[in-house]
Amino acid sequence: MSRLSQVLNAFGFEKELCSEIESAGRMLKLSSGKILPSTSEMPIVLNGLLKVIRKEGENEVYLYFLESGETCAMSISCCLEGNNGGISVTAEEDSELWMVPMALLDSWVTKFPSFRKFVFRTYQNRFDELLTTLDSVVFTKMDERIYKYLLDNQEASGNFVINKTHAQIAQDLNTSRVVVSRLLKQLEKEDKIEQFRNRIEML
DNA sequence: ACATTAAGTGATT
């Protein structure tokens, strides 16, 4: 069975819906580090890992990761409203996406109960995620933000090793490298992580 | 050996 039908099956979609998605969509391979071009398509992650970022001029803030079997709630709302919403998605690992034209979503939502549920559910999930990130940003607890960021990384990639520099993390969290270094040092003292050059390991 | 890049640290705001 193809990866696509596995994913669609896991969503609990009707047979008819599955075949519509399969015939209407196209495969997009995105190698690590590449930015997902903004099209009017809804991306379904088949495998790999993507990072969703909020951009505001020079600044950018990490929002959440997109794992395989997920879709980007942001791209649904952004595309429906026809704006780009200052969101950008980049591949953290080599990834494969199934791109489905947004134009078809309308009819699917009305036609297939499973799809309606699916849309609601992805929104619900993202909303919850965003609330927790919002909390930590608003209350400026940088130490918690960093640790959450590391945990997100670990969970999303299924890997205790995080290959990132302090500077990269600082960019994702929109803070300075110095701050990241200090707080990571703290986490190291608390035996929560272990540090190497270009690499952090979760304990 | 030298240059570059990553990470550590004290002092100041």
Added chain:
DNA sequence: AATCACTTAATGT
């Protein structure tokens, strides 16, 4: 928590 002004350590050429 951010910035500055370094120092030290690791890596590439």
